[in-house]
Amino acid sequence: MSINDFFTVLVLAPHTDDGEFGCGGSMSKWVNEGKEVYYVAFSSAEKSVPEEMPKDILREEVQEATKVLGIKKNNLILFDYPVREFPAYRQQILDDMIRLGNVLKPELVLLPSTTDTHQDHQTISQEGFRAFKKISMIGYEMPYNNLNFSTNLFVALEERYLKQKVGALKCYKSQAGRIYATDDFVRSLAKVRGTQIGTEYAEAFEVIRWVIR
Numbered sequence: 001m002s003i004n005d006f007f008t009v010l011v012l013a014p015h016t017d018d019g020e021f022g023c024g025g026s027m028s029k030w031v032n033e034g035k036e037v038y039y040v041a042f043s044s045a046e047k048s049v050p051e052e053m054p055k056d057i058l059r060e061e062v063q064e065a066t067k068v069l070g071i072k073k074n075n076l077i078l079f080d081y082p083v084r085e086f087p088a089y090r091q092q093i094l095d096d097m098i099r100l101g102n103v104l105k106p107e108l109v110l111l112p113s114t115t116d117t118h119q120d121h122q123t124i125s126q127e128g129f130r131a132f133k134k135i136s137m138i139g140y141e142m143p144y145n146n147l148n149f150s151t152n153l154f155v156a157l158e159e160r161y162l163k164q165k166v167g168a169l170k171c172y173k174s175q176a177g178r179i180y181a182t183d184d185f186v187r188s189l190a191k192v193r194g195t196q197i198g199t200e201y202a203e204a205f206e207v208i209r210w211v212i213r
């Protein structure tokens with residue numbers, strides 16, 4: 001089996017937009033290659049929405065953003081856990097993940113890295129490991145959150161995939177103004193990661209578990 005020979009990919013995002021940040025370029029690439037990509041967000045972070053905006057705006061924005069990446073509408077799954085309170089719902093989150101695993105049967109799972117310090121991200125990373133430890137699993141990079149980061153897997157990206165990542169993140173108008181969400185930041189990080197492997201752009205991942213059957 002080639003190491004790239006996975007078909008069904010499951011991306012676990014604590015909040016809408018985390019997946020786009022961490023692996024938007026890779027999702028775009030894999031969709032383009034014909035792989036089946038599922039995107040699950042565990043919260044639409046209503047409490048993080050500016051007061052003047054509708055509370056469900058992030059639900060709309062994640063639909064637009066995943067569409068930009070080419071993810072099918074039915075492959076977007078949204079849960080409604082309260083933002084910053086995931087640790088109190090660990091068991092329910094684990095149960096949801098196990099159910100998803102049984103239905104979707106992913107061959108590769110992407111989730112926040114093991115060194116992500118946000119409490120909701122830690123919950124998804126840890127429960128994700130428990131739910132999916134029998135299959136290959138990689139942690140995506142969130143420089144703003146990570147205590148440190150092991151860059152031991154790279155996905156090379158062409159300009160068109162990076163463009164879609166930037167385009168997807170632009171859909172989050174309610175979250176504009178975040179210093180780590182600018183085009184410049186996203187492009188610069190992709191450039192750094194690409195330079196490390198001699199390609200124009202890339203996304204880096206922490207290999208949490210790699211299973212070859």
Ligand SMILES: [Zn+2]
Nearest residue numbers: 014015018121
């Ligand atoms: Zn988040």
